Amino acid sequence: MTEQKKYDNDNEIALWVNDRKDSDRHPDLKGNAKVNGEEFWASAWKRKEDANERAPLLKISLTPKDAPKDTASYTNTAPAEDVVSKTNDKIPF
Numbered sequence: 001m002t003e004q005k006k007y008d009n010d011n012e013i014a015l016w017v018n019d020r021k022d023s024d025r026h027p028d029l030k031g032n033a034k035v036n037g038e039e040f041w042a043s044a045w046k047r048k049e050d051a052n053e054r055a056p057l058l059k060i061s062l063t064p065k066d067a068p069k070d071t072a073s074y075t076n077t078a079p080a081e082d083v084v085s086k087t088n089d090k091i092p093f
Contacts, residue, residue: 010034013042013060027061039065 015031027043034040040062047055 010037015042015044029058033062035062041065 011034013031013033015029018027018030020026021028028046029042029044031042031044032039033042041064042060042062044058044060047057047059
C-alpha cells in the first residue's frame with residue numbers, strides 16, 4: 001500500500017452559512033482560515049442584490065484565533081474630568 005500524504009490546508013479559507021445571523025451586520029458566512037501557519041476566524045458578507053454590479057461579490061474579514069474577545073483598545077487612561085465642579089465654580093451665587 002502507498003502511504004497517504006497529510007493534507008496541507010495552509011493558505012486556505014473554509015466558509016459555511018451562518019445559521020446565527022440575526023441582523024444585516026452579522027456575516028452571511030463564517031468559518032476558519034489558515035494563513036502562513038497562523039489560524040484565523042473568517043467572516044464573510046455577500047454582495048446585496050441591489051448593489052452595483054462592480055461591487056465585490058464577497059467581503060471577508062479575518063480575526064486571529066488567539067486574539068482576545070474584547071479587541072477594543074483603550075488609549076485614554078486619564079481619569080475623567082469633573083465637569084460638575086467646573087460648572088459650579090462658574091455660577092455666580
